[in-house]
Amino acid sequence: MTEDELEQAFYRRIENEEKIEPKDWMPEGYRQNLIRQISQHAHSEVIGMQPEGNWITRAPSLRRKAILLAKVQDEGGHGLYLYSTAETLGISRAEMIEALQSCKAKYASIFNYPAQTWADVGAIGWLVDGAAIVNQVSLQRTSYGPYSRSMIRICKEESFHQRQGYELMLTLCRGTEEQKAMAQDALNRFYWPALMMFGPHDSESAHSAKSMQWKIKRESNDDLRQKFIDQTVPQIEFLGLEHPDKDIRWNEERGHYDHGEIDWDEFYRVISGNGPCNRQRIQHHIRVHEEGAWVRDAMSAYQQKKRQRAQAA
Amino acid sequence: MAEQNTRQDTLEYAQRLGDDAVVLGHRLSEWCSNAPFLEEDLALANTALDFIGRARMYYGYAAELADDGRDEDDFAYLRDQRDYRNLLLHELPRGDFAFTQARQYFIDVYNQLFLEELRQSADERLAAIAAKAVKESRYHLRRSRDWMLRLGDGTEESHRRTQTAVDNLWGYTHELFELDPLEQRLVDAGVAVDVAALRDPWREQVGTLLDEATLRQPADDWAVRGGREGYHTENLGHLLTEMQALHRAYPGCSW
Numbered sequence: 001m002t003e004d005e006l007e008q009a010f011y012r013r014i015e016n017e018e019k020i021e022p023k024d025w026m027p028e029g030y031r032q033n034l035i036r037q038i039s040q041h042a043h044s045e046v047i048g049m050q051p052e053g054n055w056i057t058r059a060p061s062l063r064r065k066a067i068l069l070a071k072v073q074d075e076g077g078h079g080l081y082l083y084s085t086a087e088t089l090g091i092s093r094a095e096m097i098e099a100l101q102s103c104k105a106k107y108a109s110i111f112n113y114p115a116q117t118w119a120d121v122g123a124i125g126w127l128v129d130g131a132a133i134v135n136q137v138s139l140q141r142t143s144y145g146p147y148s149r150s151m152i153r154i155c156k157e158e159s160f161h162q163r164q165g166y167e168l169m170l171t172l173c174r175g176t177e178e179q180k181a182m183a184q185d186a187l188n189r190f191y192w193p194a195l196m197m198f199g200p201h202d203s204e205s206a207h208s209a210k211s212m213q214w215k216i217k218r219e220s221n222d223d224l225r226q227k228f229i230d231q232t233v234p235q236i237e238f239l240g241l242e243h244p245d246k247d248i249r250w251n252e253e254r255g256h257y258d259h260g261e262i263d264w265d266e267f268y269r270v271i272s273g274n275g276p277c278n279r280q281r282i283q284h285h286i287r288v289h290e291e292g293a294w295v296r297d298a299m300s301a302y303q304q305k306k307r308q309r310a311q312a313a
Numbered sequence: 314m315a316e317q318n319t320r321q322d323t324l325e326y327a328q329r330l331g332d333d334a335v336v337l338g339h340r341l342s343e344w345c346s347n348a349p350f351l352e353e354d355l356a357l358a359n360t361a362l363d364f365i366g367r368a369r370m371y372y373g374y375a376a377e378l379a380d381d382g383r384d385e386d387d388f389a390y391l392r393d394q395r396d397y398r399n400l401l402l403h404e405l406p407r408g409d410f411a412f413t414q415a416r417q418y419f420i421d422v423y424n425q426l427f428l429e430e431l432r433q434s435a436d437e438r439l440a441a442i443a444a445k446a447v448k449e450s451r452y453h454l455r456r457s458r459d460w461m462l463r464l465g466d467g468t469e470e471s472h473r474r475t476q477t478a479v480d481n482l483w484g485y486t487h488e489l490f491e492l493d494p495l496e497q498r499l500v501d502a503g504v505a506v507d508v509a510a511l512r513d514p515w516r517e518q519v520g521t522l523l524d525e526a527t528l529r530q531p532a533d534d535w536a537v538r539g540g541r542e543g544y545h546t547e548n549l550g551h552l553l554t555e556m557q558a559l560h561r562a563y564p565g566c567s568w
Contacts (some may be wrong), residue, residue: 049346049354056342060560060568061386062335062369065342066362072345073358080351118559118568175566284346292349294474295410298467305466 014215019145022088030214033207034144035089036105037216039096042082044108045075047100047281051115052124060118064168068121071161078154085146101286108132109267110193112275119172119179119186125165127187127194127232133158134228135198143215166235173239184241191232191244196267198225226256233257322499323436324378325398328388329541331371332399335389337420338364339552340407349410356456360417363449370442390560394549400540402485404549411474414460416482421454422518423489426511435503458522465526476528483531488538490515496541 001009006025013020020026052072059065083093099105110128115121136158139151172183199205199221211217229248236243247260269275341361348354372385402420407413428450431443464475490512492500499505523530539545560568 046346046351053346056345057339057555058559060390060563060566062365062372062389064568066365066369069342069345069358069362069365073355073362076346076351076355076358080355083351171568175568176563178563179566288347288349292353292410294468294470295349295353295464298464298471301471302463302467 014143017215019148020143021145029210030216031089033211033214033216034147035086035091036207037211038082038086038089038147039091039099040106040108042079042086042096043100043105044111045079045082047107047111047285048128049075049079050281050284051111051113051277052121054115055118055121058118059121067164071125071164074157074161078157081150081154085150088146097289101282101289103273103282106271107281108197109270109275110190110197111281112270112278113189113193114276116189117182117186119169119182120190122165122168122172122183123186123190125161126169126235127165127190128197129158129162129165130232131194131197131228133162134224134231138219138224139217141215141218147216169239173241180240183239187236187239187241188244192262192266193270195225195229195262196270198222198228200264200267229257229259319499319502319504320378322495322502323439323504324375325495326499326505327371327375327378327439329398331368331375331385331388332397333403334364334371335368336397336399336549336552337403338362338368339556340403340405341413341417343407344413357413360453360456363446363453367442367446367449370445374438374442386560390557394545394553395543397545397549397553398541398543399549400485400488401537401546402482402489402540404540404546404552405482405485406548408478409474411464411471412478412481414457414464415475415478417453418457418461418522419482419486419519421450421457422515423511424450425454426514427506427508430506430511434505439504461522461526461528465523465528472527475526479523479528480531483533484535484537487533487536488540491538491541493541 007027010020010024010026010030013024020030049072052068052075056065056068056072059068083096086096087093096105100107108128115124133155136151136155140148140155142148142151169183169186172179199208202208202220202222205221208217208221212220233243233248245260247258249258251258270278273279338361341357341364344357345354345361348357368389369385372388375388376383376385402416405412405416408416425447428443428447432440432447434440434443461475464471466472490508492507492509496505496508500507520530537546
């Protein structure tokens with residue numbers, strides 16, 4: 001088949017909602033777009049271990065410590081799973097890590113905000129994982145088979161994390177005044193950055209149009225964000241907290257909540273490297289990676305020796 | 314009266330074992346997002362989780378025996394270092410990856426032997442905890458043993474780091490095999506493990522592995538002890554300060 005025929009066949013399959021698999025022909029743009037998106041997703045899981053990991057040693061009860069350890073471990077597992085998914089497209093984990101460390105690849109900007117208080121652990125589980133799930137449920141229908149399947153699996157664990165985060169917030173809200181204030185403060189700080197996780201408005205989004213055409217992406221940034229805004233209002237009410245958006249109002253006609261505008265200056269500021277923790281996150285990743293080099297070297301040296309001994313025997 | 318004394322001794326014993334577990338769990342959890350590669354972040358977090366789970370079981374049992382309204386968190390968060398009775402080996406800072414794995418290996422071999430015995434305890438609750446924990450420790454041992462081989466017999470640097478770790482840890486291993494009067498009473502009652510009897514099998518297993526990993530077994534020319542009497546290194550105070558800070562800052566709260 002000629003290149004044109006292959007491309008036509010590819011688009012027919014996309015049209016028919018068939019999944020594209022690793023060995024199938026695909027346009028180079030499609031492959032690169034997927035590598036960008038999946039590796040960014042993997043990096044987000046891994047960098048996200050830092051703000052939450054920040055509280056493991058200080059968790060206020062043994063039960064919460066165990067839950068948090070298991071959660072952070074799950075996030076690392078998602079990272080592994082997604083790196084493997086990206087590897088099916090012909091890129092290695094080492095290349096992806098190199099792109100992360102040289103800031104060529106991005107990760108979710110939300111993790112450039114600090115987890116300052118214990119309530120932030122709850123807010124991250126509830127709002128950040130909550131926003132991620134809205135996006136990922138939609139991605140379960142993505143056109144690339146391995147990515148779609150990893151989303152199905154990851155969503156199950158993420159919704160568990162979201163419930164745990166919400167339960168942590170609920171416990172604080174039913175506790176002392178100080179605990180409730182801590183919960184309100186975390187909500188105030190994480191609500192807007194969580195909305196920003198869905199990306200810029202559709203009209204401003206660099207990769208959106210092509211991604212929608214390829215069915216990598218199934219719903220627009222603004223539609224997904226609206227879903228999240230709608231589902232979060234009753235959750236905030238149930239906690240008995242104040243909504244951080246003073247313009248939030250039910251719109252009967254639209255069947256959705258109207259809301260205030262996001263501070264897009266802040267969004268672009270943090271994305272372009274000026275958030276509170278951008279440098280810290282990447283430097284931490286680089287430092288740990290460098291500190292671990294001798295361990296990885298030892299592993300391959302030992303493997304090598306073992307092989308040689310087996311051959312000699 | 315004798316029964317009452319055994320109950321008090323058992324409470325103290327469960328608390329000691331809980332202290333060992335929570336302190337080591339803390340050290341292991343410090344590796345989360347600090348490990349040499351992602352798989353190891355997961356593995357160390359998972360091991361930490363096993364030890365935190367163990368601490369909860371031991372403290373939970375101690376709380377039941379105390380029957381004075383305290384729960385597992387009161388044991389973990391509201392005692393100061395002089396009241397902590399963990400063996401010192403557990404509290405040493407995580408060090409580099411070789412130090413963490415060498416300590417883990419020593420403790421895993423020990424735990425496998427220890428828990429196998431504790432399963433036979435006349436105290437059904439301790440026996441049940443041991444039955445669950447020994448399965449975890451067998452798995453931990455497979456991993457730490459593999460790491461000792463890879464690091465000991467890997468590169469020159471990894472060999473040097475691992476030998477240094479073994480040398481610096483060795484003096485803390487002696488107290489693992491020492492009984493104080495309380496534990497001796499519990500051994501006589503069939504409740505506690507006679508740890509003195511574990512010394513030879515531990516030495517044999519560890520010696521064989523060190524050989525295979527091209528590492529040298531250190532001389533027995535120094536020993537530090539005192540954990541079971543609450544006589545600690547300076548490291549434990551910092552560990553507890555960090556672990557207990559939030560819990561103590563808001564007294565009486567539910568989390």
